[in-house]
Amino acid sequence: MELREYISIVTRNIWLIIPFTLLAMALTAFFSFNQPNIYESRSSFVARLDPNVAITGDTIYALDTLLGRQRLFVTYCGVMDSPSTVDEAQTLIGIPLGSLDFDNEWSVVCSPIPESNVLEIIVRGTIPSVVDRLNRAVGQVGSARADTLYAVFLLDNLDPVFTGPDPVAPNHITNIALGGMLGLVVSISVGFLISYLSGNEADLAALSIRDSQLAVYKNNYFQTRLQEEFQRAKNSYRTVSIAFIELMPTEDFDLIPEDAQSELMRRLALDMQDYQPPANIVAYRGNKVFEILIPERAGYRARVAMKNMIDELRSKVYRFESYTANFSLNAAVIESDGESLNPQLLQERGLEALRNIEAGTRNTVVFVSTVAGPFATGGDSDFGEPTPVPVPARPRASDPSTDDLSTREIPDFFAKNDSLDGDEDTQALESRERAGSSRQPTSSVFVSRSEVEKPRNPFGEIHRDNDEEDEDNDDA
Numbered sequence: 001m002e003l004r005e006y007i008s009i010v011t012r013n014i015w016l017i018i019p020f021t022l023l024a025m026a027l028t029a030f031f032s033f034n035q036p037n038i039y040e041s042r043s044s045f046v047a048r049l050d051p052n053v054a055i056t057g058d059t060i061y062a063l064d065t066l067l068g069r070q071r072l073f074v075t076y077c078g079v080m081d082s083p084s085t086v087d088e089a090q091t092l093i094g095i096p097l098g099s100l101d102f103d104n105e106w107s108v109v110c111s112p113i114p115e116s117n118v119l120e121i122i123v124r125g126t127i128p129s130v131v132d133r134l135n136r137a138v139g140q141v142g143s144a145r146a147d148t149l150y151a152v153f154l155l156d157n158l159d160p161v162f163t164g165p166d167p168v169a170p171n172h173i174t175n176i177a178l179g180g181m182l183g184l185v186v187s188i189s190v191g192f193l194i195s196y197l198s199g200n201e202a203d204l205a206a207l208s209i210r211d212s213q214l215a216v217y218k219n220n221y222f223q224t225r226l227q228e229e230f231q232r233a234k235n236s237y238r239t240v241s242i243a244f245i246e247l248m249p250t251e252d253f254d255l256i257p258e259d260a261q262s263e264l265m266r267r268l269a270l271d272m273q274d275y276q277p278p279a280n281i282v283a284y285r286g287n288k289v290f291e292i293l294i295p296e297r298a299g300y301r302a303r304v305a306m307k308n309m310i311d312e313l314r315s316k317v318y319r320f321e322s323y324t325a326n327f328s329l330n331a332a333v334i335e336s337d338g339e340s341l342n343p344q345l346l347q348e349r350g351l352e353a354l355r356n357i358e359a360g361t362r363n364t365v366v367f368v369s370t371v372a373g374p375f376a377t378g379g380d381s382d383f384g385e386p387t388p389v390p391v392p393a394r395p396r397a398s399d400p401s402t403d404d405l406s407t408r409e410i411p412d413f414f415a416k417n418d419s420l421d422g423d424e425d426t427q428a429l430e431s432r433e434r435a436g437s438s439r440q441p442t443s444s445v446f447v448s449r450s451e452v453e454k455p456r457n458p459f460g461e462i463h464r465d466n467d468e469e470d471e472d473n474d475d476a
Helices: 003-012 014-033 059-067 068-079 083-092 130-150 172-197 203-206 218-238 252-253 259-274 299-313 343-355 422-435 469-475
Strands: 039-049 106-113 116-126 151-162 240-249 281-286 289-295 318-320 322-326 327-336 365-368 445-448
Touching: 003 014, 003 116, 003 172, 014 281, 039 068, 039 130, 068 106, 068 116, 068 130, 083 130, 106 130, 116 130, 130 151, 218 240, 218 281, 218 289, 218 343, 240 259, 240 299, 240 343, 252 259, 259 281, 259 289, 259 299, 289 299, 289 318, 289 343, 299 327, 299 365, 322 327, 343 365
Parallel strands: 327 365, 365 445
Antiparallel strands: 039 116, 039 151, 106 116, 240 289, 240 327, 281 289, 318 322
C-alpha cells in the first residue's frame, strides 16, 4: 500500500480524527488541572570517619567498615526513610499521625549517591511548608538513629533543606500533549477500522497488492519488486528479464458483458501465473497487457519459455457460463544486467518493442537484450533491434474446457530444459546453441539480428540445459 492511499483514508476520516483528538486533549487537561500540586524538598548528608577511631584502637574495624561502605549507606537510607522514622518526625513537628496520605500524595525517599559517601533525602507533598519541616525532621531523627548503628561513621548535614517554589507535578503541558497524541493514534485506528467495516471496495482494493478481478499482482507491487531485483542483479552480476504480454481476443470479445470478460481474462491470467516458477512475478499493467518479472534467468531462456507458454495458452478455449473466448498473444522479452538501463527506461524499451510488432501479427515473441559485451545472452550489440523470422503455423488443439481449473496439468516452461517435447523450433534453438551455427534459426520467435551467432563466453563454455546433457549426467 502506498503512502498516498494511507493519506486518502485519513483525509476521508478527518471529520472523526480532529474532534476525537481535541476531545482527548480536553479530557487530559481537565484531569491534569484537577490534580493537587506536588512540591518537593531536598537535603543531603555525608558520612565521615569518627576522629576518635585512632584513639580507641578500632582502626581495623573502621577500615573493614569502609570497604563495605556501599552496604553501609544503603542501611543508613533504609533507616532514614523507614515508616517509624517518618512517624517520629511527624510527632516531632506536631503533625498528627495518619493526617498525611503517604500512599498517593506524600512520600519520603532516601537514596545514596553512587561512588560517594553522600545520602540524599527527598520529601514530596501538597503543602510546601510541611514538606520543608518534614524533611528537616526526618534528617534529624534519621541521622541520630544511624549514628547509633555504626559509631565509626557519623552522619553530618551537608546541604540544608531546599524547597522549590513551584510544584514539580503535575506537568500540564506534557499531559495535554500526551493526551493529544493518544487521541490522534486512537482516532486514526478507528478511521482505518471504519474503512474496513464499511465495505468500501475501493479502499479494500487499495490495501491489496493483488488485482481484485484478475487475481495477479498490481503494477505498483511489480515496480517495487523490479527495483529490488535490479539492485540484486547489479550486486550479483546476474541478469533480470521482463516479459510484456499483450492479449488479443477474438473480435466478438467486446460484445461479451464486462463481468464475463473479467472472468475469462482471470482464467487466462491464472493459467499464465501457474506456468511461472515461484520466483517470477506476474502483474497486470492495464489495457490487456500483462508483465512478468523473471529474475536471474538468461534472456534467451526466458524468451523460449514465453514462446512455449504462448503456444499453450493460444490453443485453449476459455468458458464462463454461456460465453467462450480464446486469446492470441504477443510478447516482448527484454533483458538487463541492472546497469545498462534503469527500470523505467527498460520498461519503456520493452513496451516500445511490443508496440512495434507488425500489425496483424499474432502469437509472436520479440526479444531485446541490453546486455553488451561477451556476457550478452542474446547478441553482441548494446541494443539489438528485433528482427522477425517467418514462422510455420502451428495446428490448433481441440476445444478443451478450462472450467475445472484444479484438475488440469500445467507444464513447467521454466524447467531445466526450457522446452516442450516435440517442439521443433525450440530444439532448433538448442541445436544452434550447441553447434554455434551462424545460419538463421527456424523458430517462431522474433530474435535480434545479433542473436543469430551468439558469442562464446571467454571464461568457459556457455551452460546449456537440454535433454541430452541430462541423460549423460544421469548415466554418469
